[in-house]
Amino acid sequence: MTTRNGRTVRDLRRENRTAVLQRLYFDGPTSRFSLGPATGLSSGSVSNVVAELVAEGLVEEAGSVDSAGGRPRTLLRITPASGYMIGVDIGETRIRIELFDLTLTELARTERPLASSGPRTARYDVDLVVGHVREGIAEVLRTVDVPAERLLGVGVGVPGIVAGDAGDGAVVHGQTIGWDAVPFERLLRAAVELPEDVQYWIDNGAKTLGQAEMWFGAGRGARSAVVVLFGSGVGACVVTDPLGPGRAVEWGHLTVRVRGRRCRCGARG
Template identity: 65%
Template sequence: MAERSRRTVRDLRRGNRARVLQRLYFDGPLSRQELGPATGLSSGSISNVVAELAAEGLLEEAGIVDSDGGRPRTLLRVAPGGGLFVGIDIGETRVRVELFDLSLTELARTERLLAQHGYDVDRIVRHVRTGVADVLRDAGADPGRLLGIGIGVPGIVEREASGAADGRGAVVHGQTIGWSAVPFERMLREAVDVPPEVPFFIENGAKTLGQAEMWFGGGRGAEVAAIALIGSGVGASVNRGEILDEDLSNAALEWGHTTVQVRGRRCRCGSIGCLEAYAGAEAMRERWHEAGGPLPADTDDEAALAALLAAAYPGPGRTAPDPVAVAILDETAEYLGAALADLVNLFLPDRILLGGWAGLLIGPHLLPDIRRYAQDYALKHAAARTTIEMGHLGPDAVTVGAATLPLSDFLARGGSRPATAQDPNNAPGPARTAATALRSRTPAG
């Protein structure tokens, strides 16, 4: 009974700290007086929690405001220097690693380009190891201040039950890149030179993109938002901004492998007629090459997509648009519009955002047509309440979203530091969304 009492007191204290940190993170700066009604805590509890967090370097003063008829009030905010996060995007064309402070301001970054079809897992692990070492070195950062490493990956992520014999942690099933049950977390823990207590958080890249847009970008304030990631492949997530439970609030979808053409093109997943076989950058490159587009066979996806867009939209005073390129892009817009209509009919989102490096390239040209086709294919009432826009966070969105995974866990824990091997009661748990972000964030340079 005494043990249960101690656990309850500890959990209550942690919960109070989490309320204060989350409110200041998403709504701050706030005064102590404002924190009371915002968190539902008493003034005594607020004073105790603020004193603890400030002593630990997690809160700092952010100025003073006048009070009507009373003493000036001191504003508080989460201290940017209170800790560090690493966000990593294991993309289709590159591995991007960024180091952030507690406010998610970028401190350093590095990229490793991937050769075409260069998804050898050992090579990826080496890129992550050297990338993390590089950003810590470039920022002059102490690895002991790391609060977690978040990673967005292509494919399905599964987690073993606690206490599994082989300790593999997060396992990645990336069929399109040739990863079958890859024990990615275990491999990274063995390779990356960071303190052993630093937690790793591995999620589908579309899911991290969705979380970033919901917290800091175009999804803010949406009740339900669908975020599409269009790169060499295609994915999506559906996000419910007001629900804190992760399983409900941010779900990754293998949207790229929904069927848009019966007996259609062969997809790299092995099936036929998938959206990804038409709307991914790799598929657009292949379709243009098959139609006689002026591309060497070994042109990578980024260069090919840029050339396809330049051929279809040459600009004033240049040659006439290439009709083959125009036809391919119009067909791509129709497939995307029809597939977005499926998201509209299934999930009734009030907002859809297009992101991913390829989505950001084609979106400015194709967005009006994508909207028109989505209207044609979706149920009218559902489509009427859905807007389709570009994502707000640019090409770094997956990396920022990856960093929100350890940030979310840190906030939910009330600012507790990563667990040590000697403290099993403080072991990392699943990341949870702290709250819908209500402030804007300037995309990292």
């Protein structure tokens, strides 16, 4: 069945489920009564969606709160163990791999140091990085004894620009680390022992930081923000939609001190 604006009943159902899950995910335990105004859905729609999500194990009851003159209202929350996610940060000095439950509670963490001396291109050797990620993912899953089949996805923050390719997935262009159109997603899928249906989300590290700040950090409640990342380089994420992806901005090769130290590009200052 298609509605007047071209959306199907399945589309509307998916949008309603998304609206409820977003509010429970970002706002914490909430009652059915409060979900109506927060999502713009009718009480009947909220009840139907919540019943589906509870039956599927994605949502559970989390106590109750007193209401004004009525009986206590039951609180709902995301079921933590209904799924798991892995986050990977490929940084300047180390690669960090973390395992989270569906509420983003950290369950396990491991780090793989990168060489502190020598050429940056050697430090970020593609095979070396892929190997570190493979070993780190296996370690965090083993630490908490989580089956790989329970993973919903793996998010990876990388230095450089990420482009999508129909055949190779995420392709990384990282001038500062010597990566020229590296088919990083394809390499990870070939090396990491995970089910084929586990999704990889690979993006610029500044963008992933900016999104995290908007969702859970200093940007919560703001409609737009600029999140700046200082390291051996300077990056930033410009966010204009709290729930949408940000835009990465890279600053570099600006002379800040005449005849200053030599940059990796060969210029001074």
